[in-house]
Amino acid sequence: MGFQGMKQIHMLPKINLRFSAWLMQKLDADSMRVVVSDKSSIELTEESVKLVFDLPMGSKIVSQGPAQGLALASEVMAFYGEVTNSHGQKGIHSLKAAEAYLLRPLTEELTELEIGHFQIAFAIFLVGHILAPTCKHDYVCLDFLESLVVPSQIGVFNWCRYVLKHIALAARKLQADLAKGISSINVGGCHLYLQVYYIDQLDLGLLNKPTGVYPRIPLYDYESVWKIIEHLRIDQTGEPMLSVYMAATEVCPQEKNLQAVGNEAGFNVARLDTEFGNTPRRTTLPLSLQRCQNSDVTPIRIPPFASPLECGPTQFSSFLKSRYPQHSGTKMPILLREHQARLVLHTNEF
Incomplete structure (x- = not known):
């Protein structure tokens, strides 16, 4: 299926939602940049999603609309719907039904149909809990069903782009809710990727993660993420101030490899940028792979994460x-x- 990186995610019983909300407020959904300060911003690209999660970045675009008619026309999808109805009568959008199917004992005598059901359940569970979670309990958005019609071809779709689109939607909604003064704010989208990728760009001294590791997600367990977030908080004197290194202009070998993967899959940066409403841009590899290679890069001082409502x-x-x-x-x-x-x-x- 092409989701090997998902097997390396650590158990994360809790995620700091205040940090995620702060990042969402800083995100410019049109340019897909986390604007940290007037002089510094961090760009979110499809390559960066692949670097964090090792998700498929294929040539086909995951559908944005509810293509249930086409999806349910598949014999595999129709039968999977019948199976999930037996788990609480909630249909294929139920995350509990997908989990129940994944927990079924596996044998070597699985039929092709049963393998397809497992792949569908895995994709639904993954989207609902990590890639594009919603604020509704036991519910997954069904805008990707068309990509599940042929389970063996799930990996040919561009799931990195799908993650970015839902992050942009979640950021716009959160910013609109804050502007309206809505008291109950929900954080959607894959803010796990947002946290990991943002942290991975910072020069944290002894807390820096090893460079050259791909994907990045196995380096970030619950304890290390929590320690880093606490380290980012401004103390009572307003210090410390952390350094963020701007991306180098020269493409390094690792970036060329990632670009080659995207080119082979038909990845088009200009097409993505047009959909987001801005001009094409050149992407760069995350700074964690450049930090030791670019000694002449000038660090930019920025204030770390801190909530304005915090009382120490x-x-x-x-x-x-x-x-x-x-x-x-x-x-x-x-x-x-x-x-x-x-x-x-x-x-x-x-």
Whole structure:
């Protein structure tokens, strides 16, 4: 199927949604750039998605519309729908039904039809939980069904482009909700890729991940991602400031290899850019593979991630002293500070 990189993803019980929301706010969905500052931005490209997840980047475009009529015309898809209906009567959009099918015991005597069902269930489960999750429980968007009609050809579609399109849609929706003052904000799209790729561009010193590893996703487990996000937060003095290196202008050998893969599959940067509404551009390989090769690149200082609504322990302690001086020296401020620390921990970690 071409989804070998998915087998290398670590168990991530929780993802910092505040960090994802911050990245979504910084994303210019028209140019597909995370605008970190006036002088620095990080471009999201199909090659970068492939570098993180090792997803198929084929010549066929995953359908954007609900092509259920064509999809269900397939004998495999129709029978898979009947199978999933037996798991809660929720149809093929149910993630629980796909999971239940994947958990069925496998034998060496699987028929071609059963293999096709497994591939369909795997693709639905993967899209619904990682590549394009929605805010609805046990639900996956059915805009990719046409690519599942022939299970053996799932890998010939461009799933990297599909991931980027849903990230752009999610960013536009989040930014629109914030502009309207909507209190309940949902973060959709593949923000796992967004976090990993953004972090992979930063010069984090001792926290830097090894260069030259492909794909990048196995390098980022739950603990390391959480430590890096905590490291990115501005402390009480406003430091540290981290460096982001701008991409080099010369194409390195690794980038040529990725471009060759895209050219063989019929990848067209200009076509993607036209769909996003801007002029064609040349993409560059992520900086993690260039950091050790380009010593003459000038670092740009940018402020790391921090929420404007965050109240650290020092600010909260000062607030208690100024607002309630009569309780200074009692147990009450200590208990409140401990309670505030627990609240911050649960708020940051979803």
